[in-house]
Amino acid sequence: MYPRQQADVEETRMSEQLALLYELQLTDTGVTERKRALAGLDKGTAARAELGAAEERLAAAEKKLQDDTSALKDKELRLSSTEHERREKHSQAYGGTIADPKRLAALEQKIEELHRLAAKVEEEAFALMDLVEQETAGVATVKDEVARIRERAEDVEEHYRMDKARLEGEIAELGVKREELVGRIPAPLLAIYDQLRTKLGGTAVAAVDNYLCKVCHNSVPRDVVVRIPKAETPIRCESCHRILWVPEGEE
Numbered sequence: 001m002y003p004r005q006q007a008d009v010e011e012t013r014m015s016e017q018l019a020l021l022y023e024l025q026l027t028d029t030g031v032t033e034r035k036r037a038l039a040g041l042d043k044g045t046a047a048r049a050e051l052g053a054a055e056e057r058l059a060a061a062e063k064k065l066q067d068d069t070s071a072l073k074d075k076e077l078r079l080s081s082t083e084h085e086r087r088e089k090h091s092q093a094y095g096g097t098i099a100d101p102k103r104l105a106a107l108e109q110k111i112e113e114l115h116r117l118a119a120k121v122e123e124e125a126f127a128l129m130d131l132v133e134q135e136t137a138g139v140a141t142v143k144d145e146v147a148r149i150r151e152r153a154e155d156v157e158e159h160y161r162m163d164k165a166r167l168e169g170e171i172a173e174l175g176v177k178r179e180e181l182v183g184r185i186p187a188p189l190l191a192i193y194d195q196l197r198t199k200l201g202g203t204a205v206a207a208v209d210n211y212l213c214k215v216c217h218n219s220v221p222r223d224v225v226v227r228i229p230k231a232e233t234p235i236r237c238e239s240c241h242r243i244l245w246v247p248e249g250e251e
């Protein structure tokens with residue numbers, strides 16, 4: 001084998017390893033991003049709390065309406081019994097059976113009292129009727145509100161379920177891809193990669209673009225760019241210390 005050919009083999013090997021390492025970096029970054037997105041998803045907790053509060057308002061409004069409706073029914077019964085009694089007394093007084101003027105006067109006074117009482121109860125019943133009418137409308141409004149908030153809460157929850165399933169699916173796919181890549185990268189290079197990721201905030205590999213490190217944006221000298229694909233050990237950025245990778249066709 002000629003020395004020239006040997007050099008070509010070495011070059012291919014390092015540049016391939018770096019390409020795989022860069023792909024691994026993209027995979028790991030992808031997982032990190034999706035995990036962050038998962039943690040930031042709106043689970044609908046706030047919407048559920050809002051719905052709970054609206055349901056409580058509705059229950060209170062319905063209870064008040066129920067109480068006032070039964071109070072109105074009581075008033076109506078009282079009014080009808082008062083009027084019944086007044087009519088009875090009236091028949092007694094003017095049926096021609098009572099001759100005693102004192103008894104008649106007492107009866108007339110009673111009739112007058114019942115008349116006033118009926119007027120008062122009737123007034124109270126009218127006020128309650130107004131109240132019940134307003135409260136019925138109020139309950140309908142709160143019911144609409146509850147339905148609207150429930151729909152929104154369910155919408156948020158459905159989006160949460162969908163986004164969660166999608167992100168978890170993507171994370172699982174990236175996990176499979178990672179396994180496959182890890183199996184093709186030499187162990188010592190992986191060890192450096194893992195160490196650098198821990199130290200450098202998750203990014204261990206930087207692509208070189210137009211003689212610049214794409215992570216820290218510092219310049220990478222032309223002779224270094226030329227050496228990167230054929231070096232025996234990975235060359236790192238002088239500034240940010242990440243492993244440099246030159247995409248094919250870059251130099």
Ligand SMILES: [Zn+2]
Nearest residue numbers: 213216237240
């Ligand atoms: Zn750099």
